[in-house]
Amino acid sequence: MRPRGGERKVGRDGKGRFVEYENAHIYFHPATGAHAIPHGGLFEAYAERKWETGELGFPVRDFTKLADGAVMAFQGGVLYRKDGKDHHVVKGVIGQRWALEGYEKGPLGWPTSDEISNGTGGKRQAFEHGVLEWDPSGAVKKIGDAAKDLTLVNAAGIPLAVEAVDLIAA
Numbered sequence: 207m208r209p210r211g212g213e214r215k216v217g218r219d220g221k222g223r224f225v226e227y228e229n230a231h232i233y234f235h236p237a238t239g240a241h242a243i244p245h246g247g248l249f250e251a252y253a254e255r256k257w258e259t260g261e262l263g264f265p266v267r268d269f270t271k272l273a274d275g276a277v278m279a280f281q282g283g284v285l286y287r288k289d290g291k292d293h294h295v296v297k298g299v300i301g302q303r304w305a306l307e308g309y310e311k312g313p314l315g316w317p318t319s320d321e322i323s324n325g326t327g328g329k330r331q332a333f334e335h336g337v338l339e340w341d342p343s344g345a346v347k348k349i350g351d352a353a354k355d356l357t358l359v360n361a362a363g364i365p366l367a368v369e370a371v372d373l374i375a376a
Contacts, residue, residue, distance in 0.1 A: 217258050224258075233258065233265055238281065241265035248278050251285055251293035262295065275316065288316045295320050300331050300338045314338070 209225045216222040222235040227242075231249055234240040235258075243249045248269055258264050263281030270277050275288040283297030288310070294317035296304055310316045315334030324330040328341030 217264065222258055222264060235264040238264045238266045241268050241278075243278065244269055244276075247287045247293070248276055248285060251287060252278075252280075254293075255285075255295070272310070275310070286310065286317055291316070291318075294318065294331075296331065297321070298329070299340045300329060303338055303340075304333070 209227055211226055213223050213225050216224055216233075217235060221237075222233065224231050224233045229246075230242040230244045232240055232242045241264075243252055243265060252262060255262050261282045262285065265278060265280050267279040275286065275291075277287075278285050283295040284301060285293055285295055287293040296317050298321070300321060304312070304314060304317075307314050314336045317331060317333050319332040321329040321331045324339055324341065326341055328339060330337060330339040
């Protein structure tokens with residue numbers, strides 16, 4: 207594997223470096239070490255997020271190929287890409303809660319969105335089988351269609367969403 211050019215300085219502090227190769231870019235920063243970001247999904251997702259100057263910053267671990275996707279940790283979050291799907295970043299309290307659930311193998315499955323504002327000062331992120339929502343008072347776990355559709359009710363007429371929500375302290 208030969209480089210496609212020389213080492214280039216990058217990053218806000220000018221201490222970072224990268225070298226482009228045919229199948230990956232290798233990024234280095236003294237605070238995080240050297241890590242290859244493979245082409246074919248993860249690097250392109252990283253580029254869309256403005257590389258090291260964007261929200262993700264420099265990589266902090268090598269990428270991992272999963273059974274049906276790939277993952278790579280950065281200073282500002284963890285980038286997930288399920289095969290054939292869009293990439294999404296998981297971070298903060300929502301990321302911590304998702305980790306406790308078992309990541310993509312847990313009941314929530316893969317992320318299907320990035321964090322967005324929930325309209326009340328907190329954040330919300332969608333997953334294949336539910337939603338995690340955070341606000342300064344704690345995280346709320348919502349699983350399944352009942353948590354998404356308030357028209358689904360039990361025999362007493364109470365929305366099933368009430369039963370599908372677990373409150374978790376932040």
